[in-house]
Amino acid sequence: MSTGPNRIMDEFAKLMTDAAGAAQGVRREIETAFNAHAERWLNSLDIVKREEFEAVREMAIKARDENEALLARIEVLETRLSSKSK
Incomplete structure (x- = not known):
């Protein structure tokens, strides 16, 4: 068992290590609580x-491309139909 100044320093080092561990635990608790609160707040804003935005955006781009292709097909069919009618 150490005595004198070394024992005091050992005890002080142990106390600081324990305090640092406790501070990290408190920090994690605060981060978790803050993240949960922020997520609830953002969800309330709708x-x-x-x-989700990217998925809907991709669907809209695909739908627009399909509409353009269908419009081109309709124009070709209308041209053929009008040329057959003459």
């Missing part, structure tokens, strides 16, 4: 998540 904000769309980035993933």
Whole structure:
């Protein structure tokens, strides 16, 4: 068993290590509580998540491309129909 100044320093080092561990635990608790609160707040604002936005955006692009292709087909068919009518 150490005595004198070394024992005091050992005890002080142990106390600081324990305090640092406790501080990290408190930090994790605060982060978890803050993240949960922020998520609840954002959900109450009815904000769309980035993933959902990107999915709908891709669907809209695909639908627009399909509409353009169908419009081109209709124009070709109308041209054929009008040339057959003459």
